[in-house]
Amino acid sequence: MRWPLLFIAAVAGALSPLAGATAKAADIADLARQEARLAVAGWRLTTGSVRWCPVAEPQPGWILGDPRRFDARERAAAQQVYGTQGEAPFVAAVAPGSPADRAGLARGTEIAAIEGQPIPTLGPEPTIRIDAAIVMLAALEPAAPVAVTDTANRTYRLDAAPGCASAFRIEREGVQAAANGKLVRLRLSLAQSITDDAELAAVVAHELAHNILLHPARLADDRSIDRIRATELEADRLSVWLLADAGYDPFAAVRFWQRHKRPLIRAPTHPPTRERIAAITAEIATMTAARAANPAATPLELGGAFLF
Numbered sequence: 001m002r003w004p005l006l007f008i009a010a011v012a013g014a015l016s017p018l019a020g021a022t023a024k025a026a027d028i029a030d031l032a033r034q035e036a037r038l039a040v041a042g043w044r045l046t047t048g049s050v051r052w053c054p055v056a057e058p059q060p061g062w063i064l065g066d067p068r069r070f071d072a073r074e075r076a077a078a079q080q081v082y083g084t085q086g087e088a089p090f091v092a093a094v095a096p097g098s099p100a101d102r103a104g105l106a107r108g109t110e111i112a113a114i115e116g117q118p119i120p121t122l123g124p125e126p127t128i129r130i131d132a133a134i135v136m137l138a139a140l141e142p143a144a145p146v147a148v149t150d151t152a153n154r155t156y157r158l159d160a161a162p163g164c165a166s167a168f169r170i171e172r173e174g175v176q177a178a179a180n181g182k183l184v185r186l187r188l189s190l191a192q193s194i195t196d197d198a199e200l201a202a203v204v205a206h207e208l209a210h211n212i213l214l215h216p217a218r219l220a221d222d223r224s225i226d227r228i229r230a231t232e233l234e235a236d237r238l239s240v241w242l243l244a245d246a247g248y249d250p251f252a253a254v255r256f257w258q259r260h261k262r263p264l265i266r267a268p269t270h271p272p273t274r275e276r277i278a279a280i281t282a283e284i285a286t287m288t289a290a291r292a293a294n295p296a297a298t299p300l301e302l303g304g305a306f307l308f
């Protein structure tokens, strides 16, 4: 009769704080890994297409984090993974070679101010401070250097790097992927399921295209099925140009949809996968022909093909 003892030991082990903390640390480490991938994709996509984006902003090449996004039981594990100590917002990920990286900002740098302006705390919400930082950055001159001050009062001078206007974030809950005009959000489980970096970039490019094309504003007054379907296909098509100008293979968007035969969102508002693949493939042909005639061709020159 030795099994009850083993059984009790196993249950006690599973419930011990140490075992719980270890599991949390692994989860948070994976969140940080996906944030690092998103930092690279977001930085490459926004800066690669800046010459034709209608609205630009400084792109430091970072993803911001906040300890408030982790509950009391997770806080210690989050501090361990990110290398933070205090309660301030922090740099969660940096794209290699980006202005943030070159200036010496790294995962765990705790941020106090941007251009000498303290990041405000406008409420108790977990992301309210990093949302404020996004708004502060978007208001700056796109092609000017940016000064960032950490909580130890050290100032980092980031080279100018204008990019298409958008910030990026990984969420542990909620919708798979979303764009609200200022921010692209990807769910952690979706990022984890896309192991190929170019295919991840294709999903980010689709959401970034929604922001560039002002789709959230255009859908605010008309959320009809036809309008939503039109914006979905328009974002699929613009993603091709974003991918190409960031140095990714635009066919990664086709490969993503072939791999995800079951649509991410099964709703009459969203085009079937085969329609998306056809629109993306046709746009790659359009872009290839346009750039054969003029290597500097942009989607802006396609006369009404996109409603910028």
Ligand SMILES: [Zn+2]
Pocket (backbone or CB within 6 Å): 206, 207, 210, 231, 232, 235
């Ligand atoms: Zn979409």
